[in-house]
Amino acid sequence: MTDLGTLFQNFRSARQISLRQAGQGLAAATISRFERGIVDIKAPYAFALMTNIGLDATELDFLRGETFPDPYPAFIRGDFKQLHDDAEAYLAQHPHNSLTDLIEASLPFLIQPAKPTPALEQQLADLLAYPLLWSQVEATILIAVLPYASVNFCQLIWRRIGSFAVAHPNWEQLTVATSALTLLQHEPLQKTIHADLVALLEKNRRATRNLSTKPLLTAGTILGTSATLDSQLDALEALHADSLVDYLKRVSNAVSHPVPAWHNDALKDHYQPKLEIHTDQSMMTGPVLRLLRKQRGLTLEQVATDWNVSTQSRFEAGKIDLSFTKLLTLLDTLMLPLSRAVVGLDRISSFEHLQRQFADMGEDITHHTKADFLTLRDRFKANHSDMPSGLLDMQLYAVETSIARFAPTLYEGSEDAPELSTQRQDAIINYVNSLPALSHLDALLLVRILPGVDSKHISAMTQAILSKCQVLTPAESVLYQRMMTLACGPLYFQKGDLLRNVANFFTYHSRFDADWRIQRHCYHVKLLANVFERPDDQTTQRAHQFLEAFKTVIHFPNLPFMPDRWMQFAIDRDYDKLEH
Numbered sequence: 001m002t003d004l005g006t007l008f009q010n011f012r013s014a015r016q017i018s019l020r021q022a023g024q025g026l027a028a029a030t031i032s033r034f035e036r037g038i039v040d041i042k043a044p045y046a047f048a049l050m051t052n053i054g055l056d057a058t059e060l061d062f063l064r065g066e067t068f069p070d071p072y073p074a075f076i077r078g079d080f081k082q083l084h085d086d087a088e089a090y091l092a093q094h095p096h097n098s099l100t101d102l103i104e105a106s107l108p109f110l111i112q113p114a115k116p117t118p119a120l121e122q123q124l125a126d127l128l129a130y131p132l133l134w135s136q137v138e139a140t141i142l143i144a145v146l147p148y149a150s151v152n153f154c155q156l157i158w159r160r161i162g163s164f165a166v167a168h169p170n171w172e173q174l175t176v177a178t179s180a181l182t183l184l185q186h187e188p189l190q191k192t193i194h195a196d197l198v199a200l201l202e203k204n205r206r207a208t209r210n211l212s213t214k215p216l217l218t219a220g221t222i223l224g225t226s227a228t229l230d231s232q233l234d235a236l237e238a239l240h241a242d243s244l245v246d247y248l249k250r251v252s253n254a255v256s257h258p259v260p261a262w263h264n265d266a267l268k269d270h271y272q273p274k275l276e277i278h279t280d281q282s283m284m285t286g287p288v289l290r291l292l293r294k295q296r297g298l299t300l301e302q303v304a305t306d307w308n309v310s311t312q313s314r315f316e317a318g319k320i321d322l323s324f325t326k327l328l329t330l331l332d333t334l335m336l337p338l339s340r341a342v343v344g345l346d347r348i349s350s351f352e353h354l355q356r357q358f359a360d361m362g363e364d365i366t367h368h369t370k371a372d373f374l375t376l377r378d379r380f381k382a383n384h385s386d387m388p389s390g391l392l393d394m395q396l397y398a399v400e401t402s403i404a405r406f407a408p409t410l411y412e413g414s415e416d417a418p419e420l421s422t423q424r425q426d427a428i429i430n431y432v433n434s435l436p437a438l439s440h441l442d443a444l445l446l447v448r449i450l451p452g453v454d455s456k457h458i459s460a461m462t463q464a465i466l467s468k469c470q471v472l473t474p475a476e477s478v479l480y481q482r483m484m485t486l487a488c489g490p491l492y493f494q495k496g497d498l499l500r501n502v503a504n505f506f507t508y509h510s511r512f513d514a515d516w517r518i519q520r521h522c523y524h525v526k527l528l529a530n531v532f533e534r535p536d537d538q539t540t541q542r543a544h545q546f547l548e549a550f551k552t553v554i555h556f557p558n559l560p561f562m563p564d565r566w567m568q569f570a571i572d573r574d575y576d577k578l579e580h
Helices: 004-014 019-023 028-035 043-053 057-064 072-076 080-092 098-110 118-127 136-148 151-167 173-183 187-203 214-223 230-238 242-255 286-296 309-316 324-334 338-343 350-363 370-383 389-406 422-434 440-452 455-467 474-481 483-492 496-505 516-533 537-553 563-572 575-579
Strands: none
Touching: 004 028, 004 043, 004 057, 004 324, 019 028, 019 043, 043 324, 057 338, 057 440, 057 474, 072 080, 072 173, 072 242, 080 098, 080 136, 098 118, 098 136, 118 136, 118 151, 136 151, 136 173, 151 173, 151 187, 173 187, 173 214, 173 242, 187 214, 214 230, 214 242, 214 537, 230 242, 230 537, 242 516, 286 309, 286 324, 324 338, 350 370, 350 389, 370 389, 389 422, 389 440, 422 440, 422 455, 440 455, 440 474, 440 483, 455 483, 455 496, 474 483, 474 516, 483 496, 483 516, 483 563, 496 516, 516 537, 516 563, 537 563, 563 575
């Protein structure tokens, strides 16, 4: 694996960012020595450096290659052997401890159905007592064990998942949905799960964030009443969401044949409130990571891999900081991706941190003024003035549109609504063209600014984005998830060749099986291009079938990028209808 300093140097130099630009509070000489592996730096300085060069936590996780494999694509398509083998291969490359041993003890259930022992259930129940920072590890364990676990274990796990999900609607929604659908195979839990899913959908009914899992959650509410999924499956088939259809058919069959119930009356709930971690804490501090270590059941000796126990103990007591390299090594041992830590107060990405601030202020908008939002914007701009102009322009525009999104009443009737000027658009296009490849943050920002790009720049902007997207990267995943955003500009400006280029660029692959939207997007964008190019009776009929199917599965009539609105526009080219 490439050492950490070299990763930073390669990323920075590829973006033509000087050591001085990357500094902002850290001496250029120190950055140079860090990049050459001569010295290490403290985490706050490393996070500032990441911000200044546009390297976010997801991208760093990807570049380091230390993240536990995502189980969901293989799970959704029913390839449990692949899921098992991927997890085994990952664990084989890492030192063993009590946490890795527990994960390994769970994996055989993926390929050999059996009841877990009461002792194993207790160990897993203790590990799964604190949901906030769950990630791929916990998801893999749940997928492996829940189908064969005792009623007592299933009830305990769902009580934690259901209550946490209702309180935090944006939390690990795929884990919530797939766990619910698996647990519906246990008849004693069906009424409880149905009620919790109804509550979750009701609480989150206006948000766009549940689009990826709403069909799963809705299926759970249907199956929880012993009804069939026929109409939903028909609609999903019309949307060409084939992977999701196959998965839901397997779920429906499993629910209709409940597993024999067995009980583990010895199971105890060992949850300790004093070990709970909260989102109003900084995750990357010693005292908080001490809590996570205890949640994981690891000793000081097991986590102090490259340093002595005394150093780890002083770090956990808040007396010293670990260097950035040691901190990442600790996170690897705890099996916590750096990208999961963004739920806390750490400024791992100042842009993402600002987004959370805006969202919180928007929830309590009556206590904030427009000046409050603009003060944060101006402070962000001042702190990042040495960024490459294209990267800074993308972030500033995304910040401004976030204010309009989270506090729309502040811009009503205003003449200073967010604007993507010609100068900004030129700078962004030049920046993208200068890159060897898009990063995760680049992609996130670009899909935010695309709706503001004008007719003069839309072709150059779109082609630049597509040309810099590399396969098997976090940026590729972002663009596939948001490919409708790339298609809507060419469609709106009626640039048929550009729309066809976008449609041809996106080709479905099984690595996206966990997100039904991507399979639907690939079909949808190609259908949009076909309707735009040749709106004959047959193509228009297919478009109307798509419209009706989409409204059956998900319908948010007032959101600007809903597929039904754009399909209708491709048919009738009616700007008034689209904009109203």
